[in-house]
Amino acid sequence: MTAVSPDAPRIWSAARGPVLIGVIILFAAIVITLLRGSGEGGALDPRSFRPEGSHAVARLLEQNGVRVELTDSASAVDGATLFVTQPNLIDPQRLEDLTRRASATVLLAPAGGRSRLEPETRQPGCPLADRAGPATMGGFTYEGEQSCYDSTLVRTGTVTTIGYGGIFTNRDVDEEGNAALALSLLGQHERLVWYVPSEADRSQQKSLTGLIPDGWKYGALQLGVAAVLIALWRARRLGRVVPEPLPVVVRAAETVKGRARLYRRSHAASHAASVLRQATRDRLAPLLGVPQGDDPSEEIARRTSRPVTSVRALLYDKEPVDDRGLVALAHSLDALENEVRKA
Amino acid sequence: MALTGRAGLLALIGVLVVGLVLPSWQGILVLFGLLVLCVAVDLVLAAGVRRLTFSRAGATAVRTGEPCVVQLTVHNPGRRLRGVLRDAWAPSAGVVADRVAVDVPAGGSRVLSFELRPVRRGDRVADRVTVRSHGPLGIAARQGSHVVPWTVRALPPFHSRRHLPPLLERLRELDGRRASLIRGAGTEFDSLRTYVIGDDVRSIDWRASARSSDVVVRTWRPERDRQVTIVLDTARTSAGRVEGALGGLPRLDTAMDAALLLSALASQARDQVDFLAFSHQVRASVPRATLPVLVRAMAPLEAELVEFDARGAVAEVLRRAGRRSLVVLLTALEPSIEHGLLPLLPALATRHHLLIASVSDPAVHAMAAGRGDLEAVYAAAAAERTLAERRRLTALLARHGVDVVDALPDDLPRALADRYLALKAAGKL
Numbered sequence: 001m002t003a004v005s006p007d008a009p010r011i012w013s014a015a016r017g018p019v020l021i022g023v024i025i026l027f028a029a030i031v032i033t034l035l036r037g038s039g040e041g042g043a044l045d046p047r048s049f050r051p052e053g054s055h056a057v058a059r060l061l062e063q064n065g066v067r068v069e070l071t072d073s074a075s076a077v078d079g080a081t082l083f084v085t086q087p088n089l090i091d092p093q094r095l096e097d098l099t100r101r102a103s104a105t106v107l108l109a110p111a112g113g114r115s116r117l118e119p120e121t122r123q124p125g126c127p128l129a130d131r132a133g134p135a136t137m138g139g140f141t142y143e144g145e146q147s148c149y150d151s152t153l154v155r156t157g158t159v160t161t162i163g164y165g166g167i168f169t170n171r172d173v174d175e176e177g178n179a180a181l182a183l184s185l186l187g188q189h190e191r192l193v194w195y196v197p198s199e200a201d202r203s204q205q206k207s208l209t210g211l212i213p214d215g216w217k218y219g220a221l222q223l224g225v226a227a228v229l230i231a232l233w234r235a236r237r238l239g240r241v242v243p244e245p246l247p248v249v250v251r252a253a254e255t256v257k258g259r260a261r262l263y264r265r266s267h268a269a270s271h272a273a274s275v276l277r278q279a280t281r282d283r284l285a286p287l288l289g290v291p292q293g294d295d296p297s298e299e300i301a302r303r304t305s306r307p308v309t310s311v312r313a314l315l316y317d318k319e320p321v322d323d324r325g326l327v328a329l330a331h332s333l334d335a336l337e338n339e340v341r342k343a
Numbered sequence: 344m345a346l347t348g349r350a351g352l353l354a355l356i357g358v359l360v361v362g363l364v365l366p367s368w369q370g371i372l373v374l375f376g377l378l379v380l381c382v383a384v385d386l387v388l389a390a391g392v393r394r395l396t397f398s399r400a401g402a403t404a405v406r407t408g409e410p411c412v413v414q415l416t417v418h419n420p421g422r423r424l425r426g427v428l429r430d431a432w433a434p435s436a437g438v439v440a441d442r443v444a445v446d447v448p449a450g451g452s453r454v455l456s457f458e459l460r461p462v463r464r465g466d467r468v469a470d471r472v473t474v475r476s477h478g479p480l481g482i483a484a485r486q487g488s489h490v491v492p493w494t495v496r497a498l499p500p501f502h503s504r505r506h507l508p509p510l511l512e513r514l515r516e517l518d519g520r521r522a523s524l525i526r527g528a529g530t531e532f533d534s535l536r537t538y539v540i541g542d543d544v545r546s547i548d549w550r551a552s553a554r555s556s557d558v559v560v561r562t563w564r565p566e567r568d569r570q571v572t573i574v575l576d577t578a579r580t581s582a583g584r585v586e587g588a589l590g591g592l593p594r595l596d597t598a599m600d601a602a603l604l605l606s607a608l609a610s611q612a613r614d615q616v617d618f619l620a621f622s623h624q625v626r627a628s629v630p631r632a633t634l635p636v637l638v639r640a641m642a643p644l645e646a647e648l649v650e651f652d653a654r655g656a657v658a659e660v661l662r663r664a665g666r667r668s669l670v671v672l673l674t675a676l677e678p679s680i681e682h683g684l685l686p687l688l689p690a691l692a693t694r695h696h697l698l699i700a701s702v703s704d705p706a707v708h709a710m711a712a713g714r715g716d717l718e719a720v721y722a723a724a725a726a727e728r729t730l731a732e733r734r735r736l737t738a739l740l741a742r743h744g745v746d747v748v749d750a751l752p753d754d755l756p757r758a759l760a761d762r763y764l765a766l767k768a769a770g771k772l
Contacts, residue, residue: 215366222361222371226354229346229378236345238429238442239473239488245433247463247645252583252594252675253706260710260725264718272724279711279727282734292738323717330720 044085044108044165046070046194051171057182058194060173066187070194077102080191084108085165089197098195104188105159108168113140114151119164121176122149129153132181136172139163160185269326277315280333284340300336303343311336344386345475345484353378353482378482385478390424392474392487399469401456404496404639407464410439413493415455415472419447426476426484430457436467436495445474461497464596466643469493498638499596502589503604503756510608510760517768535559569614569772570668571763572660572695573602575644578622580675582646585704587752594702594752595646598673601700601756603641605671607634608760612767617663620644623652625659653683657691669696669772671759676701676733676749680740688743696771698746700759703733705751 046058046068058068069080082102087095087110099105119138124130126148137149140163144154152163162185167178186192263272281296288303290296297312304311314332321329357374365373396418402411415430424447432438437460447453461467471488478484535551538558551559575581581595606616610633618637620627626647627640651674660670670691674680676699691697710726713719737747746766750758766772 216362218366218368218371219358219362222354222358222374225371225375226351226358229354230348230351233346233348233351236486238427238475238486239431239471242431242433242470244435247593248582248648249584250582251591251706252585252702252704253710254583256704256707256710256725256729257722259728260718260722263721263725272721275724275728275731276720279731282731327714327717327720330714330723334714 044168045196049170051169053170054168056170056173057168057179057186060179060183061187061192064183064187065190067191068194069191070196072196077193079103079189080193081106081186081189082193082195083186084110084195084197086197087111099159102193103158106185107159107161108165109139109163110161113142113163115141117141117150117152117163119166122152124148125150128155129181129184132184133177135177135181136166136175137162137164138166267323269323270320273321273326273329274318276330276333280337281315284337287340300340304336304339306336306339344382345486346382347477347481347484349480350378350382350482353381381480382483385480385483386485387478388422389476389478389483389485390419390422390426392424392476392485394420395424395474395489396420397472397489397491399491399493402459402495404498404642405459405461407461407497407500410458410460411495412456412458413469413495415457415491416452417445417447417455417474418452420450423447423449424474424476426474428455428475429473430455431470431473432459433467433470435461435463435465436469436497437462459495461495464497464499464642465645467495467497496639496642498642499599499603501600501603501638503600504607506604506757506760507607510604510764511611513764514608514612517764534562536562570617570664570666571605571609571614571772572617572619572664572668572670573606574656574660574670574672575599575602575618575620575627575641576622576651576656576672576674577620577626577644577646578649578651579647580651580677580679582648583675583704585702585752586706592752593646594675595644597702597752597755598700599641599644601759602671602673603634603637604756604760605763606632606637608763610634614772617668619656619659619663621652621656621659622647623649623655630663650679651683653680653687657684657687661690661694664695667694667696669698669763669766671698671700671763673700676703676736676747678732678736680736685739685743688740688745692744696746696766697744698748698759698762698766699740700748700750700755701733702752702755703749708751 043052044054046054047070049055061068066081077098078101080102082098082105084090084095084098084105084107087107090098117138117140119136121134122137123134124132126146128146129135129148135149137152139152141151142154142161142163143151144156144161146155148154154161166172167182168186173179173182262268282292284290284296284300285292285294288296288299290299295312295316297308297315300306300311300315301308314329314336354374357378360374361370364370398416398418399413400416401413405411417424417428424445426445427442428445429442430438431441439458439460441457443455445453445455459467469491472491473486473488475484475486535548536559538547538560542560546560546562548559548561551561575595575598577595581593581598583594584591585594585597587597602618606618609616616632616637618627618629618632618640619625620641626644629637629640632640656672664670672684688697707726707729710722711730713723713726733749737749740747746762748755748758748762
């Protein structure tokens with residue numbers, strides 16, 4: 001009989017290709033991640049040294065005694081300035097809740113802008129930004145209680161809306177009065193929560209069932225009915241199962257194996273040795289022409305070059321042997337038998 | 344009743360209807376009601392299965408492993424029947440395809456053929472015939488079963504029949520029908536004929552040659568019309584599985600093969616064969632057996648887990664065999680023979696010649712040759728112990744005048760037949 005279940009070499013030869021591909025993909029992913037990791041942070045990230053990053057502004061704020069906390073899931077905003085770089089990514093309800101709790105809020109280009117202006121140096125034209133003077137402003141225009149820089153910077157209550165984020169970037173922070181404006185906007189309180197929304201904030205807070213139209217809830221119930229009917233179809237047998245009267249299976253060699261295990265468990269090495277010696281004598285006797293039961297040692301010694309005493313010791317020794325000796329004895333008996341057969 | 348896949352498919356289409364048109368409880372109820380209505384219509388209009396009548400014809404016996412065909416006739420007294428029919432048999436009957444599509448017109452009949460290829464010896468009994476009758480819509484079906492009894496007897500495969508031609512050739516040589524007649528082949532004087540070159544000079548009958556103008560030789564022929572009683576042991580030891588060329592088979596199957604070859608040969612040699620299967624009682628008994636009868640008698644025999652009753656078997660043999668015969672006992676050479684059969688030998692051996700044929704186990708020989716680690720050497724010792732026991736028993740039996748054939752499963756039929764021919768040639772029957 002041939003075994004059909006695969007063995008280790010066959011499994012390896014079959015799996016080699018996929019494993020190799022997997023290793024290559026893993027290696028490539030690690031390399032790409034490592035190369036990318038050096039350019040940490042994106043636009044308006046207070047850790048980023050790139051031109052569009054905001055490390056300079058963050059440093060300036062810290063030098064003026066403002067603690068900057070970068071977060072991607074603003075929660076503790078009470079008594080702090082909240083700076084939201086991408087307010088459009090946040091659920092409006094949540095944003096409203098955050099602005100209510102924060103002492104001051106700066107929103108960068110939220111939805112609801114009216115017209116779009118090119119970023120350029122503009123005059124403040126309002127008391128809110130008089131100290132800063134002209135600054136690089138532009139982007140969307142908004143409406144509010146106080147309006148500066150051609151309506152690109154407005155304030156309503158504690159919420160300041162700014163249409164263009166150029167003044168916060170490393171590239172433009174040293175132009176005109178950009179730095180002063182940024183400091184006056186973000187340094188209103190001792191703590192600044194710098195909120196860079198992540199993709200997770202975009203997700204709607206609706207559950208899965210809320211997204212399904214009501215009609216399909218009944219459709220799902222009907223699907224259940226269909227499943228029950230299909231189960232009934234598949235479960236019905238075409239006639240009963242027919243039993244097979246099987247004969248008993250007894251391996252003829254079972255008792256012999258049982259005896260071998262008994263020998264092994266009781267360490268009956270001496271007994272096993274005498275059985276093996278007897279078997280060798282019985283097999284050699286007809287080869288040598290010695291009557292069954294007689295001592296064949298002398299005849300063996302005559303045909304082979306072995307001394308009689310050693311042959312007799314091998315075939316008749318009654319000395320007790322241990323397990324290790326038994327294995328050795330089996331091999332020497334085999335060697336003797338082969339020698340006689342060749343002679 | 345039974346539903347079909349269409350019922351489930353309709354319900355699935357209903358998902359679209361409910362989802363797009365009727366998204367309410369009422370919608371689901373309406374669709375379910377429609378479905379139930381369709382099922383009811385189908386069940387009412389489907390042909391009844393209770394009143395169908397069946398009959399069978401075809402093979403009643405086949406050699407194990409070979410194909411045969413059993414026909415099933417369906418008679419439909421009611422409406423036209425369309426559906427599926429399953430003729431269920433036990434797996435070992437080896438039905439190639441037990442499900443067929445049926446279409447029986449009203450009042451008509453159809454004959455369906457099922458091919459069987461039994462994989463195991465013995466009586467293979469048909470179970471039930473189940474019919475599923477579909478309605479016109481194909482959504483639901485009526486279903487019912489009928490008992491249509493039929494038995495196919497899977498006969499012993501008789502693999503060793505390939506040994507028969509060379510054995511028959513040798514038998515003819517013994518018989519003197521070939522030119523290569525030699526002296527001693529047989530003990531019964533047959534006839535005188537003219538010497539031809541090649542004849543043994545020792546067979547020249549000088550007295551007859553003196554009366555004739557030619558040199559005349561005597562021809563001999565082996566005895567005929569002797570009795571051979573084959574006793575098959577179906578008790579405990581015959582259940583043991585032994586690995587051979589055909590996979591693991593019970594000793595019983597190998598013994599049957601040997602018995603079949605021997606009886607085929609013996610009947611060709613015009614000896615009379617009696618067959619007896621015995622465990623603790625008579626299992627099968629065929630006096631004056633011919634091969635077909637013997638094969639049929641052997642087919643249903645199974646090994647039983649009881650001890651072989653040697654006393655009962657010997658009594659049965661003595662009762663049946665009136666004149667001197669060759670008693671062939673197919674059993675296993677196990678120590679139980681010593682206190683079972685051995686004390687009874689004098690009663691048997693005075694009147695008959697006993698030949699014991701035994702299946703030896705290649706696994707034991709393989710174990711005896713095992714070396715390497717401790718476990719293998721202990722196994723070798725245990726196997727040698729068993730083999731020594733068999734040698735001792737063989738010697739003991741030989742001292743009582745019993746012939747012993749102890750061979751591996753693949754060799755036993757041939758070895759037993761050879762021994763029979765040797766006994767015949769020596770005129771010991």
